[in-house]
Amino acid sequence: MIDITVFQNKTAVYYTLGCKLNFSETSTIGKILREAGVRTARKGEKADICVVNTCSVTEMADKKCRQAIHRLVKQHPGAFVVVTGCYAQLKPGDVAKIDGVDVVLGAEQKGELLQYLGNLQKHEKGEAITTATKDIxxxxxxxxxxxxxxxxxxxxxxxxxxxxxxxxxxxxxxxxxxxxxxxxxxxxxxxxxxxxxxxxxxxxxxxxxxxxxxxxxxxxxxxxxxxx
The missing domain is CATH 3.30.750.210 (Transcription Regulator spoIIAA)
Structure with missing residues (x-):
């Protein structure tokens, strides 16, 4: 059972890389969080939650994902950072090692993001939760x-x-x-x-x-x- 009182009046920012499919999925993640009581942070406002939906079509895409994560961690100190998407599924261990990342969610987990946020307390090190490709x-x-x-x-x-x-x-x-x-x-x-x-x-x-x-x-x- 998820205690959604944890999310009341919290703020979130979303960053999406890649295709229209990713943008569609990020929109749905945002809706899930809004229904739990999380609002989108205003411009210049420090967020409590950062969600990065990544792409991994090329090595350049991977690099842009890492840059985006570093930038959001710097812009929103103390925020709970969630990374999902293709880069997260393909290289979860690498993503989990990035400073500031709390949870890395694979393709099978992104739709259930809410249950992996816990009480929004920062992790000492990133946790990767994925499913093998053949089991998605x-x-x-x-x-x-x-x-x-x-x-x-x-x-x-x-x-x-x-x-x-x-x-x-x-x-x-x-x-x-x-x-x-x-x-x-x-x-x-x-x-x-x-x-x-x-x-x-x-x-x-x-x-x-x-x-x-x-x-x-x-x-x-x-x-x-x-x-x-």
């Missing part, structure tokens, strides 16, 4: 507002192709997706919140349906019926 199974739904009327809906995650030049299957696990019914419900909610355009996002959205026996064409047809 969960699909964490995400729908983020890109601007005033555009939303990004995550419909698929992971990849089964294991191309020699690409780290994504190792960072995000095998291809998986939610149901069409769940996607339709999220899209209806986006429309109710003023969304006029929904961009479908994922690692390999053409693979939609592998885990539910549905097809991407069926998904598009279903979403096309939504008013708004």
């Amino acid at each position: 199974r969960s699909f964490s739904p995400s729908c983020s507002r890109g601007d005033r009327t555009r939303f990004f809906l995550k419909v698929q995650d992971g990849c089964d192709y294991f191309c020699s030049y690409c780290t994504i299957p190792f960072a995000r696990g095998r291809s998986r997706n939610g149901t069409i019914a769940s996607m339709v419900e999220q899209a209806r909610q986006a429309a109710a919140e003023g969304g006029k355009e929904i961009v479908l996002t994922g690692v390999n959205i053409g693979d939609f349906g592998k885990t539910t026996g549905e097809t991407f064409f069926d998904l598009v047809q279903a979403l096309d019926q939504i008013e708004g």
